Structures are given as structure tokens and as C-alpha cells.
Amino acid sequence: MRVVIVGGGMAGLVLARGLIHRGVAPVVLERMPSTAVVEGPIMLPFQAYDALEEIGLLEPIRAAGRDVPPHRDGLPVAIGVGRRLVLDHLREGVDIRWEHEVTGLLRDGDRITGVRARGPEGEREIPAHIVVGADGTHSRVRELAGIEAELTVSDTAFVSFRSPARCEEAFLIEFTSDGRQLTLLDWPGGSAGGWQIERPEGGRDAALAPGVEAFKRAYLRLLPRAAAAVEPVTELTYREVTEVRCDTWWRPGLTLVGEALHAMNPEAGIGSGLGMADAQALAIAVGRHRDDPDRALAEYERWRRPAVAPYLAVGSQGVRVVRGGELRDEERWPPPA
Ligand SMILES: Cc1cc2nc3c(=O)[nH]c(=O)nc-3n(C[C@H](O)[C@H](O)[C@H](O)COP(=O)(O)OP(=O)(O)OC[C@H]3O[C@@H](n4cnc5c(N)ncnc54)[C@H](O)[C@@H]3O)c2cc1C
Known part of the structure; x- marks a missing residue:
């Protein structure tokens, strides 16, 4: 054959x-x-x-x-x-x-x-x-x-990063009120993570406009245990699926x-x-x-x-853990104007 x-x-x-x-x-x-x-x-x-x-x-x-x-x-x-x-x-x-x-x-x-x-x-x-x-x-x-x-272009898009720093825990996850995730995965090459956001109307430009440091602060407000891994991050990627x-x-x-x-x-x-x-x-x-x-x-x-x-x-x-209610402002990325 x-x-x-x-x-x-x-x-x-x-x-x-x-x-x-x-x-x-x-x-x-x-x-x-x-x-x-x-x-x-x-x-x-x-x-x-x-x-x-x-x-x-x-x-x-x-x-x-x-x-x-x-x-x-x-x-x-x-x-x-x-x-x-x-x-x-x-x-x-x-x-x-x-x-x-x-x-x-x-x-x-x-x-x-x-x-x-x-x-x-x-x-x-x-x-x-x-x-x-x-x-x-x-x-x-x-x-x-x-x-x-x-x-179908998914209504969830990703703002992701890679870091050379390891994370003590193998995997961190936090759900926003609508069930979308912030994650951080440890692996032998460092760590990698991201925030799953509702696909913004302005696409990549809208998602990346606030800049890396603003993103890190907003991400760490929701997932503070990721601090050591996120600290060295200098670059973000945006991806629709x-x-x-x-x-x-x-x-x-x-x-x-x-x-x-x-x-x-x-x-x-x-x-x-x-x-x-x-x-x-x-x-x-x-x-x-x-x-x-x-x-x-x-x-x-x-x-x-x-x-x-x-x-x-x-x-x-199916993997979402939805708490319901309106998304709080700090759960939104990009942040509301
Ligand atoms: C951002 C992102 C994160 C992900 N994270 C995870 C995760 O953590 N865990 C998980 O389980 N899955 C994850 N996935 C999904 C996972 O990456 C894929 O399911 C997996 O790679 C298998 O894909 P595949 O082999 O079907 O296709 P692909 O990996 O897309 O491979 C297709 C290959 O075909 C080649 N090709 C295309 N057209 C032609 C052509 N005409 N002639 C010859 N070659 C061609 C391409 O070059 C490519 O190498 C993720 C996907 C994305 C996009």
C-alpha cells in the first residue's frame, strides 16, 4: 500500500x-x-x-x-x-x-x-x-x-507571550467572568502564557496598542502568581483562530x-x-x-x-468556567477607553 x-x-x-x-x-x-x-x-x-x-x-x-x-x-x-x-x-x-x-x-x-x-x-x-x-x-x-x-473565525483571540523564566508551578489558569482563560505553562525552555480575549473589532492593532507593560500589569492583576515568569517579557503576539x-x-x-x-x-x-x-x-x-x-x-x-x-x-x-454577570473592567483586554 x-x-x-x-x-x-x-x-x-x-x-x-x-x-x-x-x-x-x-x-x-x-x-x-x-x-x-x-x-x-x-x-x-x-x-x-x-x-x-x-x-x-x-x-x-x-x-x-x-x-x-x-x-x-x-x-x-x-x-x-x-x-x-x-x-x-x-x-x-x-x-x-x-x-x-x-x-x-x-x-x-x-x-x-x-x-x-x-x-x-x-x-x-x-x-x-x-x-x-x-x-x-x-x-x-x-x-x-x-x-x-x-x-469560522473564532470569537476568542489570543494575546500571548514567551518568557525565558521558569514558573514554579507546572500550569496556572484563571478564568474571567465569561469563562475565558489567562494561562501560564511552564516547560524546560522557560514559560509561555496568554490571555484569551473576546476578538476586538480593531483586531491586532487594538489588542496590542496599549503596549507590553500595560498588558503585563493587567494580566498580573488577574494572575499574580505568574509575576516572576512574566517580568522578563518584552514582546506580545496576537492571534486569531x-x-x-x-x-x-x-x-x-x-x-x-x-x-x-x-x-x-x-x-x-x-x-x-x-x-x-x-x-x-x-x-x-x-x-x-x-x-x-x-x-x-x-x-x-x-x-x-x-x-x-x-x-x-x-x-x-466546553472548557470555560463561566461565573456569569458582566465582565469587570479589569477583566477586559484591551482595557475600556
Ligand atoms: C496558537 C495555538 C496554540 C496551540 N496550543 C495547543 C496546545 O497547547 N495543545 C494542543 O494540543 N494543541 C494546541 N494547538 C493545536 C495544535 O498546534 C495542532 O492541533 C497540531 O499542531 C496538529 O496540527 P496538524 O498536524 O493537523 O496541522 P499543522 O500543524 O498545521 O501541520 C500542517 C502541515 O502541513 C504543511 N502543509 C500545508 N499545506 C501544504 C501543502 N499544500 N503541501 C505540503 N505541505 C503542506 C504545513 O507546512 C504544516 O507543516 C495550538 C494551536 C494554535 C494555533
Whole structure:
């Protein structure tokens, strides 16, 4: 079975490793160069653990990160760890064609039979029994396959920062009256945090206009235990997020995993876990039906759709702890004029 995975992010690479684990050697096409900078931490949630355990990476990744309590059966609810470190582990032994961007699909009637990719040596056709779009929120593969998706810009946006200073506690969180979060995650490279705000009308400019020092004061008024970590911060980033929902999971010869299939607002803190678990389910299905691509894809959908459905039904707002009432002025960012 020849599997071509488009996208070398966490979902695509976990799929690649899960297939290799089952004796199927896929090709990963990644448009970025191998040297692309990947900074900062991720909070790897427990939903990722089975997929990482199966390919022997849960322990090394956990050992290089920091447990986020509470623990159950000896495992933490999440792990604060460098994104780069996770990707480096996942890349080991995978045939990744760097700087290869997928620009088209090959077809035989209704069946997708491969991809067209542009790389350093020009454009080429790469045949496949299964093409997997693991190419993120704005998936080109999804679009080329004609799989309809509902894309929504979330009403929650993020003002975030990274700090070289560590935090004594693994994870700090404070909820504003409307249930949005201020968070701080400790990891071996320092700490990283942010404030989830109602997306302001003026976007980035409005969110960043008051400046870093004003932000730090307002953030620390609500989360004073973060003081030591926040003190050295000199830069903020603003980010809006697009959420994705797809009703169709596959077409003959092609399917999607991770954020190409369903992207939630990171407020939920589980995106990587859902993508890795998609990848594991698909690897299992392909391993069981390596002579029958469509049966593998149908089985993937049958197992995985009901597992993802509750998360999508509740949405990222499901993690909010809403106290109700009007937001107090100090809970608003940017501050009211
Ligand atoms: C601000 C932010 C914070 C987050 N924090 C967390 C967190 O703490 N915990 C958590 O679990 N999740 C978090 N997430 C979500 C998490 O990052 C993703 O779920 C995870 O990275 C898996 O994504 P993916 O592999 O599906 O897609 P991506 O990571 O987007 O990977 C897609 C890859 O496809 C490549 N690509 C795209 N188009 C093409 C093409 N045409 N040809 C070839 N390659 C292509 C891209 O270059 C990219 O490498 C966060 C997300 C954001 C935006």
C-alpha cells in the first residue's frame, strides 16, 4: 500500500510513524524546509498518549517535558514540552520530502490516485493508493478534493507571550467572568502564557496598542502568581483562530486527519491530541486493510467519527468556567477607553 501524507505537522508525522510501526512505509510531503524554526512549547494533552505510547515516544517526550497535574494511574493530564522536540522525535526514520508543496491531485474517474507536488527539482506526480491531507486548517488537499468545510473565525483571540523564566508551578489558569482563560505553562525552555480575549473589532492593532507593560500589569492583576515568569517579557503576539468542521471524512483514495478535518480553538487545549488520535486510528485501519484502501478509510471514519463528535459538539467553549454577570473592567483586554 502506497500512502502519501501531505503535511509534516504533528498529525501527519504520528500517522507516518504509526504506519511504519505496521510495516507500511509512507512518504510525507512538507512544503516547509527542514530548517524552519519551530519555537515555544505545546501542552500535549492525554488524548495524545496512546498514539505516542504505541510508537515508543511517550516516555522520552514526557522525560523532556514537565508533567501538568493532576495525575491518574501515574500519568499527568498533560505535558508541557517544546514543540520542536516533539517534531524532532516524530521525524526520526520518516521519509520526508521537504520543500514539496502539493498543488494538485491525480484522478482516475472518481478515485484519487496521487498528488502533483512542486519541489526544488520542479513539479512531479506521485502516485498513491491513499492520499492523506494532514495539511492543517487551510488544507489545500481538502479543497482540491472538493470536501466541503465550514470555516469560522473564532470569537476568542489570543494575546500571548514567551518568557525565558521558569514558573514554579507546572500550569496556572484563571478564568474571567465569561469563562475565558489567562494561562501560564511552564516547560524546560522557560514559560509561555496568554490571555484569551473576546476578538476586538480593531483586531491586532487594538489588542496590542496599549503596549507590553500595560498588558503585563493587567494580566498580573488577574494572575499574580505568574509575576516572576512574566517580568522578563518584552514582546506580545496576537492571534486569531479559524475553526474547521467537515461532514465528509473521505473520498475514494483520499482522507483527512488533524486540523484539516477538524480544528478547534486552542482554548480547548486538545488539538494536537485529537489529531494524533485520528492518525493512530487511520494507521490501525490501513494496517488491517492494506489491500483495500476504501475499506480502510470507511473503517477509520466508523471508529473515529463518534470519538471526535462529543468534542466538536461541545466546542472549545466546553472548557470555560463561566461565573456569569458582566465582565469587570479589569477583566477586559484591551482595557475600556
Ligand atoms: C496558537 C495555538 C496554540 C496551540 N496550543 C495547543 C496546545 O497547547 N495543545 C494542543 O494540543 N494543541 C494546541 N494547538 C493545536 C495544535 O498546534 C495542532 O492541533 C497540531 O499542531 C496538529 O496540527 P496538524 O498536524 O493537523 O496541522 P499543522 O500543524 O498545521 O501541520 C500542517 C502541515 O502541513 C504543511 N502543509 C500545508 N499545506 C501544504 C501543502 N499544500 N503541501 C505540503 N505541505 C503542506 C504545513 O507546512 C504544516 O507543516 C495550538 C494551536 C494554535 C494555533
